[in-house]
Amino acid sequence: MKIRIEAMQIAESFNIKKFRAEFRTEVFSGSTSEVFYALTESNRYLYIFDYGVVVFANYDPVAKSEFLNFVKNYATNPVDLNLSEEYTIESDGTLNKTIVKNNYMTVSQIDSSLLRIVMLNTGQSVALEYYEALTDDLITSSKHYILELEQKGRLSISKTNLLKYIGKVLNVKNSIVDNLYILDDPNLVWDNEELNLLNRNLKNNFDIHPRFKDLDYRLQIVEDNLTLFTDVLNVRESHRLEWIIIILIAFEIIMALFVH
Structure with a gap:
């Protein structure tokens, strides 16, 4: 027997509680952050995570499309990056x-x-790919400003746009921190050495931990760049205030001379 698995990043998050209440299928296992269904009558399996990922097993294109249309009703900020990953399981009774x-x-x-x-x-793995895409976008944006500093010695970005950029960076980091639990091992591997070994092998296969460390490193680079941009902006604002004060003092002197 062969089972094809496909994971897809559909949105930034899912409302798992509302989904479970309205999806009329018995839950095999689940929590407030995820839910797993074993549809044994059709030999299909379904896994939904609150960080916006859906994983299908043995779903044909029609059934998959129908479910995606349904689950989008519980999605927050749909993702249009076409992020997916496939994996195949084959059974061999002689092994x-x-x-x-x-x-x-x-x-x-x-x-x-x-x-x-x-x-x-x-x-x-798909969730990490999504966050990798987000951090790549942030690093590309910061490189543009760094190049401008190198070539022109100044930043043309406005204070408002810089604050928006800072907000975007913090939003991505908070989202990653909120979903740190995705690296946690499921409870069912704790008392089953065979499943525990399988879980470790799969994590190594998908490079889960190295990719997360790399993600954290790249976010730190972006944060360091933000600190630099903020300092440059503060210096620019200070110079602007100094000129305003100088102009006001000069204006007062001129007015005083005019009056006298």
Whole structure:
């Protein structure tokens, strides 16, 4: 048997509580931040995360499209970046161990717990790809201002636009910090050494931890650039105030001489 898994970043977030209340299907497992469905009658599996990711297993294009249209009703700030990741699970009853490769794995038997672990890691990988795209955009923007400083010795960006840029950076960082739990191991691996090993192998396969460290490093670079831009802007504002004061003093002197 072969099962194809596809994870997609649909939005910045989902309202999981409202979704669970209105999606008329029995939950296999879940929490306030995620929900996993095992639709055994159709051999389909579904995993939804509150950080805006949906993971399908064994869904045909029509069923997938229908569900996406439904779940968008619970989405906040839909993402239009076409971010997705695929993974395939094959079963081979003659195997006595699990083989994990770059984009597929072979196991002796497929069950709901195993599928949940694979779908979880595939979903985490897509979420990291989304945040990587956001930080890349921020770094590209900051490079433009750094180049302007190098070539012209000044920043042409207005105070309002700089504040908007700072707000965008902080919003991305807060979103990542809020979703730090995506790196946590699920409870079901704690008492199952086989699933625990599978989870670690998948995290290594998707480079989950190194990618997150790289993401944190790049955000730090952006924050350092923000500090520089803010200092430059403060100096510019100080010079402007100094000139205003000089002009006012000069005006008062002229008025005093005129009166006398």
